[in-house]
Amino acid sequence: xxxxxxxxxxxxxxxxxxxxxxxxxxxxxxxxxxxxxxxxxxxxxxxxxxxxxxxxxxxxxxxxxxxxxxxxxxxxxxxxxxxxxxxxxxxxxxxxxxxxxxxxxxxxxxxxxxxxxxxxxxxxxxxxxxxxxxxxxxxxxxxxxxxxxxxxxxxxxxxxxxxxxxxxxxxxxxxxxxxxxxxxxxxxxxxxxxxxxxxxxxxxxxxxxxxxxxxxxxxxxxxxxxxxxxxxxxxxxxxxxxxxxxxxxxxxxxxxxxxxxxxxxxxxxxxxxxxxxxxxxxxxxxxxxxx
Numbered sequence: 456x457x458x459x460x461x462x463x464x465x466x467x468x469x470x471x472x473x474x475x476x477x478x479x480x481x482x483x484x485x486x487x488x489x490x491x492x493x494x495x496x497x498x499x500x501x502x503x504x505x506x507x508x509x510x511x512x513x514x515x516x517x518x519x520x521x522x523x524x525x526x527x528x529x530x531x532x533x534x535x536x537x538x539x540x541x542x543x544x545x546x547x548x549x550x551x552x553x554x555x556x557x558x559x560x561x562x563x564x565x566x567x568x569x570x571x572x573x574x575x576x577x578x579x580x581x582x583x584x585x586x587x588x589x590x591x592x593x594x595x596x597x598x599x600x601x602x603x604x605x606x607x608x609x610x611x612x613x614x615x616x617x618x619x620x621x622x623x624x625x626x627x628x629x630x631x632x633x634x635x636x637x638x639x640x641x642x643x644x645x646x647x648x649x650x651x652x653x654x655x656x657x658x659x660x661x662x663x664x665x666x667x668x669x670x671x672x673x674x675x676x677x678x679x680x681x682x683x684x685x686x687x688x689x690x691x692x693x694x695x696x697x698x699x700x701x702x703x704x705x706x707x708x709x710x711x712x713x714x715x716x717x718x719x720x721x722x723x724x725x726x727x728x729x730x731x732x733x734x735x736x737x738x739x740x741x742x743x744x745x746x
Contacts, residue, residue: 480669481617484603485535487669488596492531492545495589498582499552500524505575505582511559511566523548534600546597553590556583561655569650573639580654581632587658588624588665595666613671613678616729620668620682623725624661627689630722631657633715637702640710646701657692660685664729671733679733686726686733693723 480487503520506512512520527548533541560568560583572580631654634644638653645653664685671678697704697719708716 479603480599481611481614481671482669484596484599485537488542488545488593488600489531489535491589491592491596492527492534492549495549495552495586495593496524496527496531498586498589499556501582502556502579502586505579506559506566509566509571509574511571534597539601542597542600546594549590549593549597553587553594556586556590557655561587561651563649563651567651568635568654569639572635577632577636580635581628584628584631584635584654584658584661587655588628588662591659591662592665613668613675616671616682616732617668619725619729620665623686623689623722623729624665626718626722626725627657627661627664630715630719631661633707633711633718634696634702636711637707642706642710643696643701646696660688664689664726667733671736675736679736682729683733683737686730689726690723690730693719693726697723 500521503512503517503524507514507517527545530541530544530548534545535541558564559566560571568580568583571583634657635650635654637644638650644650645657648656663681667678667681667683667685669678670681696702697707702710704716704719707719
């Protein structure tokens, strides 16, 4: 037996038996997959019944979709228990649902989110935008679970950034929902951008913010870049839509209510604070190396 083989055996014996591999996220991948998968499934079923009520789908389509939902639920449970087939199915079904929703409601079709909300009510807009975020998170969690189902990062100093990202994502979804409502009243909720494109873009940006908050613990530079990109776009959009043009906060308070104006301002404040912090995380190591 060679010396290299002996050293390898000694390292394996010295390794603690109960040691768990660290994952790239602040929380275990399978926990995120369970939460985001169940949220995506619930929002998808909620939207499905509204589509049936709006006569956008028939009963046969609904029955098939519900059957797929049962398979989706079973795959989420299997994925949480560590079964690779469950992880694969959960991610694949979330990706398929994202594509179906984007095609049906975030393009200029008969079921476009603007006309759909006028018929079914504003909560449907929040559900659709939130569904996009949940599907993106589910796909990302499935990718992480493929190699790191149970492990999580032990570095907790970036936990405040994750908390801010989670709150900011929720508020961003609500703000985009109100912009859809304003667009339905012939106001420039998304500026010159159509409600469908604006709502989908807002959902993707919100998802990037939350993904960055989850990644920044161990993969710090990647997470910081994602947060910086998402929060910069939110701050830029706030200036363009609510400060220099579009729909000022005073108009939002008049047309939608004061709480919606507060939500729009809160999103911008949280995004600006996160942008400053993450830029510091990116710049300070470079300054230290060159100093």
